[in-house]
Amino acid sequence: MRNLFSPLKDFVDLLYPSVCHNCGNWLVVGEKSICLHCINEIPLTGFHFQQGNPTAKLFWARVPVSYATSYMFFHETGIARKLLHQIKYKGGQDLAIDLGEMFAQELLQADPTFKPDLILPVPLHPRKLRQRGFNQSEAIATGMSKVLQTELNTDILVRQSNNKSQTKKGRFDRWSNVDGIFGLKNTNIPKSAHILLVDDVITTGATLEACVNALLKLGDIKMGIAGLAMAKS
Numbered sequence: 001m002r003n004l005f006s007p008l009k010d011f012v013d014l015l016y017p018s019v020c021h022n023c024g025n026w027l028v029v030g031e032k033s034i035c036l037h038c039i040n041e042i043p044l045t046g047f048h049f050q051q052g053n054p055t056a057k058l059f060w061a062r063v064p065v066s067y068a069t070s071y072m073f074f075h076e077t078g079i080a081r082k083l084l085h086q087i088k089y090k091g092g093q094d095l096a097i098d099l100g101e102m103f104a105q106e107l108l109q110a111d112p113t114f115k116p117d118l119i120l121p122v123p124l125h126p127r128k129l130r131q132r133g134f135n136q137s138e139a140i141a142t143g144m145s146k147v148l149q150t151e152l153n154t155d156i157l158v159r160q161s162n163n164k165s166q167t168k169k170g171r172f173d174r175w176s177n178v179d180g181i182f183g184l185k186n187t188n189i190p191k192s193a194h195i196l197l198v199d200d201v202i203t204t205g206a207t208l209e210a211c212v213n214a215l216l217k218l219g220d221i222k223m224g225i226a227g228l229a230m231a232k233s
């Protein structure tokens, strides 16, 4: 084990991501932001394209989506939580992109013909975007778009700016208040477009449901949902 002393590790991370985002060990040639050992520890869902998988079920009787899936299980303790924390609070944009690539490779393994026309990340609140410097869902979607060779689009689905009341509400109130916070900017999309909507963590599905409701105004589209992690609600 060659864990680096933490402040030094943070400094090295800033220069080049040469240590694993999960365990902190040095990465070897061929490893990107996570070491092979930690990749093997990721609790994969294997949900892809199974009708009635737990992610898909979340959206039943709520919004018309063709399929929905998640890459890994999110537990309160565990690697998925650590990785998402690294992405959000340690500037792990490279990690998010790499996980997006791994997720898309799994989707292609499950269905080699899988090919959405557009990949749309769930837009981040502008305040959080300023704090974080990047949208983690967009970074995940970037990795997915590279592997799937599909256009990443951040200009169709947008977060409406006027939702100040959100911050004053409690968690439960927010759940019912999420509808209407997303809107459409560019509506010029191909007819019958297959849109893949990407989020970081799926919990209740309320945010994605609100996104789908906004996107349905585009008319004739096919919708799919991919969450990097799925948490038990």
Ligand SMILES: [Zn+2]
Pocket (backbone or CB within 6 Å): 020, 021, 022, 023, 024, 025, 034, 035, 036, 037, 038, 039
């Ligand atoms: Zn590791």
